[in-house]
Amino acid sequence: MNQRQGGRGGWGRTALAIAVGLGATYGAALAATTSVSAEPPAAAGVELAEAVIPPSNAGSGALPAFAAEPMAAHADPVASYTLRATLDQTLHQVRGEGTIVWRNASRIPQREIWLHLYLNAFKNEKTNYMRQRARGFRGGGALADYGWIRVSKLFARELDSELWDKADRHTPGDPDDETDIRVPLPRAIEPGETLTLDVAFVSDLPSVTLRTGFDDSFHMVAQWFPKLAKIEPDGRWAHFPFYRFSEFYADYGNYDVTIDAPEGYVIGATGRLDKETTNGGRIERRFLQEDVHDFAFTAWDHFREVTATTADGVALRCLYPPGFDRIATLELDAVRFGLEHFGAAYGKYPYGTVTIVHPPRGAGEAGGMEYPTLITTGGAWWTPETGARAIEGVTLHELGHQWFYGLVATNEHAFPFLDEGLNTYAEGESMEARWPGNSALRLPGGFGVALPSAYRVAAAEVEHNEAVAQSAARFASGSDYGSLVYSRTGTILNTLAGVYGPDRVREAIGRYTRRYRFRHPGPEELLGVLRDTLGPDAELTARQAIFERGWVDYSVAEISSNRMAPLGGLFGDPDKPSAAPVLDTYGYRGRVLVRRRGTLVFPVDIDLVMEDGSTKRVRWDGKGVTHEVDYEGELRLVGAVIDPEHRVLLDDDLLNNAQNERGGGVGSRVLERGMFGAELLLWLLAP
Structure with a gap:
């Protein structure tokens, strides 16, 4: 389910987003960051929002090695x-x-x-x-x-x-x-x-x-x-x-459901349509589906309908209100891409149909939800004009639930993060695969916001409030539930991907979904796969982040850099002193002190910035609460940046990751604030 579909909470920072957001973003957009990227201009005569999505190549080439993980063909x-x-x-x-x-x-x-x-x-x-x-x-x-x-x-x-x-x-x-x-x-x-x-x-x-x-x-x-x-x-x-x-x-079980409705009503339901029978102004439609654990249907006498078929033979059907033809096209394209992408990552979709339902205005509470082979979306017809990819995002999110809600079927009441959190990661990963760097928001000038960056904003707001891994009934508020279960879990997995490699995290989640298809796994099964794939350090970090409100904040504490002068003092016999040793270079000697606060440990890169703008990168394993980096070189050391590529999205405060020799920021502060505003604006625009 998309937790934003029916309303938002915790909008105390909205004013900051609007006031600081886009202007600061444009001013800082030329700085290096993983959250901003340029998008090629649309072809002549074609509005960007109207551009046709190109064919996907998600499933091209050989399947990854973990695709051989044993996977049940049917449920019991x-x-x-x-x-x-x-x-x-x-x-x-x-x-x-x-x-x-x-x-x-x-x-x-x-x-x-x-x-x-x-x-x-x-x-x-x-x-x-x-x-x-x-x-x-x-x-x-x-x-x-x-x-x-x-x-x-x-x-x-x-x-x-x-x-x-x-x-x-x-x-x-x-x-x-x-x-x-x-x-x-x-x-x-x-x-x-x-x-x-x-x-x-x-x-x-x-x-x-x-x-x-x-x-x-x-x-x-x-x-x-x-x-x-x-x-x-x-x-x-x-x-x-x-x-x-x-x-x-x-x-799991098998469903055989006959729906009797007035003749003028269009019906969308779980499963495949087996037959229709008309009788006295009404139509009986029989739907069949094996290997599922729920059944839902929709009925409306104003639905418009468009259909398609994937290369694998999955029948796609989109039901939508009048005037939403363009939205229906976007949703069908997103599902077509998602079936291919999720299928390659998490195991092939085993059913023959997907029905997409876009509820009409006034029925938004029915949107943003998943049922076996049927998803509901949402959003206004003008949403694409804002630059937000909210329509595509909610569609891919609900489609992703066919794996994390449908095919592994975890206990959503006891541990909702196993469904919504993993699915939030899958949504962001798929959106980035489709629209790198601007998967959440396209801004004028060809810049955009990556969806994982938007997750980070929501996650950071509540990260100290409650644990991620708890029953849905125990969350104190909807904002805690949404930001921790959805955004925090997604950000934990995105951080693991940044630190240990996106391919390895995709492999871990792919092994998990294949190994436990139709088997109702729990948290220990997920953590076990993370340990087997990423190693014990990653498993321990994930456990602390999910179960123990784990957090981390890296900061640059001190920088010093001084020119190396000829050595002074007395050398040798005081009565017959010798000449001072000659240094190989009379450049600069410096030191950087960095700190790690919190309970989580991630290895990070540290960029040492010289006066001409060049950098030297060193690696810190992240262990311990402080770390000193010694520097010698011909150029003066003027700054340091921890995690310059923003791989640790769980980092509490990115503003203290950089410092110059005078104790101030090195340009990332404006960028971070700008991206913060743009990301929150995205959440305002999203359904």
């Missing part, structure tokens, strides 16, 4: 759903019925099952979700219409028993919430035994909020059916109520 189905959904477009309700086939995939006999009834989060003002309010996150608007789900049947065939009348009526310990429901069983279901549940329910959609709902005749139907919680191998149920900052966690 645990919870499979065959459902019929009838949309009442007037009442904004879905009447559902069907069967759920569940297998006890744990090692422990089960005397209960757990159902998530997440539409009940929007039932009234006292639910767990509504009590939390927005706190700097999307979903903060008041509901014009509330929503709910009511189960009327839950019959277990193997037990010959109706289960629903014995189910708990509310979430454990919370009488005001009905989103996490325990259902006791009349006898234990043994490991490997199957339970077939006949189910009937009615889902009443709220006005659009936090991923789901309706706006006029537009419907985004998500978390709409009684959904089994995830059963862990040790017999524990990973069940939890609907939290504002949390997303979802479920077992």
